[in-house]
Structure formats: C-alpha cells, structure tokens
Amino acid sequence: MPSNIVLIGPMASGKSTVGSALARRLSRPHLDTDHFFVARHGAIPVFFRTRGEAAFRAAEEKIVAELLDSPRPSVVSLGGGAILSAATRQLLADCFVVFLDVTEAQAQLRIGDAVTRPVLSSEPNVTPIERWKQIYAEREPLYRQCVDLVVSSAEDTVDSRVDTIVQSMAAR
Ligand SMILES: Nc1ncnc2c1ncn2[C@@H]1O[C@H](COP(=O)(O)OP(=O)(O)O)[C@@H](O)[C@H]1O
Numbered sequence: 001m002p003s004n005i006v007l008i009g010p011m012a013s014g015k016s017t018v019g020s021a022l023a024r025r026l027s028r029p030h031l032d033t034d035h036f037f038v039a040r041h042g043a044i045p046v047f048f049r050t051r052g053e054a055a056f057r058a059a060e061e062k063i064v065a066e067l068l069d070s071p072r073p074s075v076v077s078l079g080g081g082a083i084l085s086a087a088t089r090q091l092l093a094d095c096f097v098v099f100l101d102v103t104e105a106q107a108q109l110r111i112g113d114a115v116t117r118p119v120l121s122s123e124p125n126v127t128p129i130e131r132w133k134q135i136y137a138e139r140e141p142l143y144r145q146c147v148d149l150v151v152s153s154a155e156d157t158v159d160s161r162v163d164t165i166v167q168s169m170a171a172r
C-alpha cells in the first residue's frame with residue numbers, strides 16, 4: 001500500500017466526501033487540508049477578503065507539506081487549487097494520487113451558492129458555475145500531470161468511487 005493516498009480534482013468533485021469514506025474503509029486517518037487551514041487561519045472566505053489569494057496559496061502549500069509528512073499513512077483531501085503549487089506537485093510524486101472527475105452538471109448541483117468557495121465569486125458578472133468551468137479548464141493539465149488514477153465522472157456514488165480506488169490500489 002502506498003504511504004499517502006491523495007485526492008485531487010476541481011471544486012465539488014467530492015475530494016472531502018470521498019476522502020472521508022475511503023479513510024473509513026481503509027482504517028486510515030483522513031486529513032483534509034481545508035479543515036486544517038480553517039483551524040489555523042479561520043474561515044477561507046474571510047482570509048481571501050482580508051489577505052488575498054496569494055497569501056492563501058502560501059499558507060495552503062505549507063499545510064499540504066506538513067500533512068503529507070504525517071507519520072501514519074493517510075488519506076489526504078487537497079483543496080481544488082493546491083496543485084497550482086509546483087512544490088506541492090513535486091511532493092505528490094511520492095503518493096498515490098487520485099483525480100476525481102466531475103461533470104459540469106454534477107458540479108452545478110453540488111457547489112450550492114458558492115459562498116464557501118471565494119474563487120467562484122472572484123469575477124463580477126460571472127456566475128459561479130461559469131467561473132468553475134473556467135478554473136477547471138485552466139487547471140486540468142496540472143491535475144492530469146500529477147495523477148496515478150482517474151475516477152471517471154460516470155462513477156457517480158461515493159461508494160462506487162471508494163470501490164474503484166481500493167480495487168485500483170489492490171491491483172498494483
Ligand atoms: N458522489 C457524490 N454524489 C453526490 N453528491 C456528492 C458526491 N460527492 C460529493 N457530493 C456532495 O457534493 C458536495 C461537494 O463535495 P465535497 O466533498 O465538499 O467536494 P470537494 O471537497 O471536492 O470540493 C457536498 O455537498 C457533497 O455532499
């Protein structure tokens with residue numbers, strides 16, 4: 001079994017939800033980088049407003065590095081933009097990296113009003129789902145660079161996604 005399993009993908013692809021279920025299935029700790037961020041720095045939308053995105057990315061990079069250095073093999077759910085950091089992408093080379101894909105229609109149902117994800121309201125006159133699409137297009141090459149397993153958007157339930165990840169790891 002690889003040391004850390006890391007879930008990456010766009011906002012609302014299910015990284016936090018699937019990560020939690022996968023960790024339960026494997027009896028591993030679940031480390032969600034956004035939860036650690038909030039515990040250390042407070043709410044993400046407030047941090048974006050007061051400190052800006054560059055400060056968020058720097059703090060996020062530090063938290064990801066700390067969590068990937070955990071002494072116990074863990075399931076780590078990253079925030080959707082964590083792979084923007086070259087240092088983070090480099091650390092992922094030693095992990096089993098799972099990209100959770102999601103369609104625009106699924107994302108639209110799942111992002112809600114986007115208040116908790118400030119990058120979706122960063123452009124005036126662009127709706128959250130339009131912004132989600134733009135960001136996904138910008139980041140997709142980076143996601144694909146890092147990945148060991150792609151879980152297709154056709155695998156729609158949390159349980160089927162967990163099954164696919166466990167089976168793929170067992171086959172290695
Ligand atoms: N496979 C799924 N089917 C239906 N809803 C899901 C699924 N995965 C996640 N969700 C829901 O979508 C929303 C976003 O999921 P979340 O795990 O927070 O995504 P991420 O961490 O990738 O942004 C949550 O409300 C969650 O309950």
Ligand SMILES: O=C(O)C1=C[C@@H](OP(=O)(O)O)[C@@H](O)[C@H](O)C1
Pocket residue numbers: 009010011012015016034044078079080081082116117118119
């Ligand atoms: O994609 C992004 O830039 C972000 C994704 C969020 O996490 P989720 O992908 O878990 O929603 C969170 O880290 C922050 O709002 C920024």
Ligand SMILES: [Mg+2]
Pocket residue numbers: 015016017034077078079
């Ligand atoms: Mg999340």
